């Protein structure tokens with residue numbers, strides 16, 4: 001894949017799947033713009049991948065005003081953003097009757113409203129340039145109503161991301177703006193690192209490939225949709241899930 005001269009925003013690029021995506025962008029010649037709450041971890045990734053090839057911005061994706069301010073600065077700094085990868089997210093694992101209003105609002109705010117706001121901050125510029133590729137990271141939880149690690153608030157936020165992906169794909173198509181989504185299942189990242197052996201084995205038993213994914217295996221799917229190899233694809237929601245979903 002070729003990202004030469006492409007400026008690529010990766011939210012949540014400081015860890016897990018996002019870090020693997022940022023690495024892939026740099027290895028394929030692009031400039032990775034990591035947007036993350038954890039500035040220290042993002043700086044570490046920058047040192048690792050090369051200071052000239054990575055930029056870092058601190059944003060709380062649960063704060064719409066902050067997203068708009070920082071994304072406006074990014075547009076000023078880079079003039080054109082070719083690709084936006086909305087990867088950052090948090091998980092929520094409480095049973096439905098234990099989900100508080102506060103928990104619900106937080107998960108929706110970061111996982112869904114944050115994705116909306118990030119897209120809306122960049123979309124007009126992509127339209128103007130007649131080029132843009134947006135990739136949103138959802139989850140198998142969106143299709144199954146949870147069932148692996150994330151529960152109701154998480155599944156709902158990710159199902160919203162799928163609807164948003166298709167709507168932006170439909171409206172962006174005439175302007176050269178593509179929008180696709182990727183649904184991972186269990187992936188070996190800090191998000192899933194703290195679960196116990198019993199839960200881990202239960203989850204793995206539902207995955208036909210019989211294991212969790214390495215973050216790079218999810219990143220590869222995301223990078224495909226971010227690249228021009230997917231030039232005739234938009235509005236696609238792709239399972240990169242070891243065979244969990246198989247929903248035709």
Ligand SMILES: NC(=O)c1ccc[n+]([C@@H]2O[C@H](COP(=O)([O-])OP(=O)(O)OC[C@H]3O[C@@H](n4cnc5c(N)ncnc54)[C@H](O)[C@@H]3O)[C@@H](O)[C@H]2O)c1
Pocket residue numbers: 011012013014015016017018035036037038041059060061062087088089090091110137138139140183184185186187188189190191192
């Ligand atoms: N790991 C899995 O099993 C799995 C499965 C399905 C979907 N996903 C999705 O993949 C994406 C990446 O997950 P991961 O496993 O790499 O997670 P992770 O926890 O390893 O990394 C998430 C990154 O997002 C950042 N982040 C979190 N909240 C933020 C906020 N409010 N503002 C800015 N940045 C914030 C974190 O600092 C971190 O760098 C998420 O959207 C997640 O829901 C993960």
